Amino acid sequence: MKLFATLSLFILLTLSGYSVTYSPQKGGNCYTLDIPDYMVRTYKLNEVASLQYQNISKEAYTIVIADSKEQLAEIGVKFIDSKEFLKGFTDTYMADAKNRKLSQVTEFEINGNKNAQTELTWSTDDTDYYMLITVVESKENFYKILCWTITENKALLKDDFMSISKSLKD
Numbered sequence: 001m002k003l004f005a006t007l008s009l010f011i012l013l014t015l016s017g018y019s020v021t022y023s024p025q026k027g028g029n030c031y032t033l034d035i036p037d038y039m040v041r042t043y044k045l046n047e048v049a050s051l052q053y054q055n056i057s058k059e060a061y062t063i064v065i066a067d068s069k070e071q072l073a074e075i076g077v078k079f080i081d082s083k084e085f086l087k088g089f090t091d092t093y094m095a096d097a098k099n100r101k102l103s104q105v106t107e108f109e110i111n112g113n114k115n116a117q118t119e120l121t122w123s124t125d126d127t128d129y130y131m132l133i134t135v136v137e138s139k140e141n142f143y144k145i146l147c148w149t150i151t152e153n154k155a156l157l158k159d160d161f162m163s164i165s166k167s168l169k170d
Contacts, residue, residue: 020160022167027051027064031143034167035062036160058149060157062164065144072142082116082137083107089144090118090133097122110166113138117165121151130154134165143168 022034025041028050039053039060046052049063067085072078079085083105094100103119117134131148145168147161 020163022163024167024169025051025053028066030141031064031066031138031168031170033062033064033145033169034164036060036164058157059153060147060149060160062145062147062161064168065146067142067144069140069142079142082114082135082142085137085142086116086118086133086135089135090120093133094120094122097124099123099128110136111169113168113170115166128152130158132158132161132165136168136170138170141170143170 021037023037024032025035026032033051035053038058039055039062042052042054044052045054045061046063046065048065050066051062051064053062054060069078079088086105090102100120100122105116105118108115108117114137115134116137117132120131120133122129128151129148130151130153131146134145134147136143136145145165147157147164149157149161
C-alpha cells in the first residue's frame with residue numbers, strides 16, 4: 001500500500017509539472033544550506049546538529065553537523081581532507097546494521113570547498129534506509145550533511161538530496 005501511495009504521488013507530481021523550490025536556511029552562525037520548500041525545521045533529529053529539517057509524510061530528513069577544525073586540533077585530531085573525514089565517520093556509522101553497504105566515495109569542489117560524498121544503505125528489523133552523506137571542508141570547519149529516507153522513496157528524493165548537499169555556503 002505504501003508503494004502504491006508513493007507511486008501515485010510521483011505520477012501526480014510529474015503530470016502536474018510540480019517543481020521543488022529551495023530557499024537558503026541559516027545553520028549555526030556561519031553557513032547556509034538550500035532546503036526544499038516541502039521540508040520544515042525541527043529540533044528532534046539530532047542533539048548536536050546545527051540545522052535540521054524534515055517532512056514526515058515523505059520520510060525525508062536532513063541534518064548538518066559542523067565540526068570546527070580548531071576544536072578537533074585541540075583534542076589531537078587532524079584530518080587531511082574531506083575524504084579522510086568522511087571515512088572516519090562512515091567507518092563506524094551504522095556499522096552494526098544489517099545489509100549495510102557504502103558506495104564508492106566521490107570527490108568534487110563547490111563554492112571553493114572540497115567535498116566527499118557517499119551513499120549508505122542499511123536495514124533494521126522491518127525497514128530499509130537510504131542516506132546520502134556529504135562532507136564539506138571549508139577553511140575552518142568540516143560539515144557532515146546527512147540526508148535520508150526509506151529505500152522505497154530513494155528515487156523520489158535522491159535528486160533533492162543531491163541539490164541540498166551541494167548548496168552549503170560558508
